[in-house]
Each structure stands twice: as structure tokens, then as C-alpha cells.
Amino acid sequence: MLRNSQQGVVYYQYDSFRNSSGLRHGVFTRLGGQSRPPFASLNVSHTVGDDNAVVDANQETVFRALGVSPGQVVTAHQVHGCRAAIVGRREAGQVIPETDALLTNDPETMLMLRFADCLPILFYDPRHRAVALAHAGWRGTMQNVAAATVRAMQAAYHTDPAELRVGLGPCIQVCCYQVGEEVRAAAQRAFPASVPLFARQPDGSYHFDLALANTWQLQQMGVRCFETAPFCTSCCVDEFYSHRRERGRTGRFAVLLGPDRMS
Numbered sequence: 001m002l003r004n005s006q007q008g009v010v011y012y013q014y015d016s017f018r019n020s021s022g023l024r025h026g027v028f029t030r031l032g033g034q035s036r037p038p039f040a041s042l043n044v045s046h047t048v049g050d051d052n053a054v055v056d057a058n059q060e061t062v063f064r065a066l067g068v069s070p071g072q073v074v075t076a077h078q079v080h081g082c083r084a085a086i087v088g089r090r091e092a093g094q095v096i097p098e099t100d101a102l103l104t105n106d107p108e109t110m111l112m113l114r115f116a117d118c119l120p121i122l123f124y125d126p127r128h129r130a131v132a133l134a135h136a137g138w139r140g141t142m143q144n145v146a147a148a149t150v151r152a153m154q155a156a157y158h159t160d161p162a163e164l165r166v167g168l169g170p171c172i173q174v175c176c177y178q179v180g181e182e183v184r185a186a187a188q189r190a191f192p193a194s195v196p197l198f199a200r201q202p203d204g205s206y207h208f209d210l211a212l213a214n215t216w217q218l219q220q221m222g223v224r225c226f227e228t229a230p231f232c233t234s235c236c237v238d239e240f241y242s243h244r245r246e247r248g249r250t251g252r253f254a255v256l257l258g259p260d261r262m263s
């Protein structure tokens with residue numbers, strides 16, 4: 001991934017997306033905003049207790065970095081489900097209720113979701129110039145939000161999964177993601193036992209591999225092209241927000257993705 005820094009605003013871009021014309025995207029960090037601790041500093045969530053005016057200013061900072069106007073951005077009220085919504089110009093500036101995946105093929109529309117440990121999944125279909133952005137925590141993963149997003153792209157844009165380029169964003173990784181019996185039981189129902197989703201620790205607890213779970217689900221759908229962000233949000237809490245590491249008192253970083261006019 002390429003690390004961009006503009007006046008203190010730091011965001012990453014996938015090599016496999018960056019070299020594609022017709023695409024705009026950014027995986028933002030917590031660096032370059034105006035929020036104070038524990039939200040410092042580029043928090044884009046209005047629902048974590050941060051000052052609304054500061055969050056608005058942070059969002060404008062994010063949009064400016066990618067050359068996007070606020071009226072182009074469509075976001076969602078994320079609920080750890082598996083609903084995917086197709087959006088376009090009519091939804092510009094809106095928050096789509098109870099949705100964890102957004103799709104568009106409109107070059108005027110930018111998708112944005114917010115993260116702190118959950119996995120961002122960015123999808124690009126270069127043939128149909130369509131994109132999708134999904135939010136997968138363990139609950140969404142057990143409901144297979146990744147496959148639901150691919151199916152929605154197939155239905156809306158005739159996407160061939162073998163042609164999709166998928167970027168997996170910064171999330172809490174297996175080094176840090178200790179989970180309880182609830183997650184183990186849900187995984188037993190949602191995955192074959194042969195998928196190595198859990199790492200047993202010396203103390204007998206289990207760590208869950210969220211990125212591997214979603215990669216496996218996408219491979220089952222026929223996706224072949226992946227680029228995975230080399231960051232654990234909990235280990236890299238200086239650059240990303242981590243709900244787990246910061247015990248729930250933290251912000252959310254932004255991920256944006258949208259088709260662009262071919263230059």
C-alpha cells in the first residue's frame with residue numbers, strides 16, 4: 001500500500017487500485033484531524049461522543065484530501081448485518097439506514113464507511129466500473145456480508161467475481177483478537193471445521209482471524225485477486241482506532257471508495 005501524507009492527513013491506497021484509472025479511494029488513519037483524546041484526531045463518527053462540529057470538520061478534511069464534495073458522499077448506519085444497498089446520485093449526501101455494504105457504479109458518488117477493528121472490504125469491478133464497500137466485524141462475518149456484497153454486485157452489474165479486485169483494510173488481527181465461546185459457536189455454524197479461523201493461546205483462550213474468515217468466504221465466491229493491508233488496528237493504535245485496545249472509548253477512521261470518470 002502507498003502511504004500518503006498531506007499536511008498531516010495520512011491515508012493509504014492499494015497498489016492494485018491506485019494503478020487503475022476510473023477509481024478514487026482512501027483508507028484514512030486517525031492522523032490529521034481536530035478531535036481531542038480519546039478521539040484524536042481524525043474521527044469521522046458522530047455517534048461515539050465526539051463534538052459534532054469537530055467531526056464535521058474532520059469529514060471535510062477527508063473529503064478534501066480525495067477531492068470529493070460532501071454532497072457526493074453516501075454513507076450508512078452500520079449495524080453488523082449483511083444488507084447491501086445499491087446507491088447513486090439520488091442517495092447523494094444520505095445515510096442509508098441499517099446497511100453494512102454499499103454499491104455504486106455512478107462516477108459522481110463516493111461511498112464512505114467507518115471503522116475501529118472491524119474489517120473494511122473494498123471491491124472494484126474494472127470491467128463494469130463498479131465498486132462496493134463493506135463493513136465486516138465478527139457478527140457480519142458470520143452472516144457472510146462479504147458474499148452478500150459479491151452477490152449484490154453480480155445482480156446489479158453482472159460482475160464476474162474472478163475479475164474483482166478486493167482490498168482488505170486494517171482490522172484487528174489474529175495477534176490481538178481474543179474472542180469468547182459466542183464467536184467460536186457461531187463460526188462452527190458458518191464455516192467448515194477445516195478453515196483455520198482460531199489460534200489457541202498458551203492461556204487456553206482463542207484468537208479469531210477475521211481477515212482470513214472473509215478471504216475464505218470471498219474465495220468460495222470465486223474471488224481471486226486480494227490485496228491485504230498489513231496493519232492490525234490494535235497493534236497500530238498510533239495510526240488507527242481500535243475499539244478493543246481502547247476499551248470502547250475511541251473514534252472511527254474513514255474508508256472511501258468511488259468510481260471516477262475515465263481521464
Ligand SMILES: [Zn+2]
Pocket residue numbers: 172173174175176177232233234235236
Ligand atoms: Zn495485533
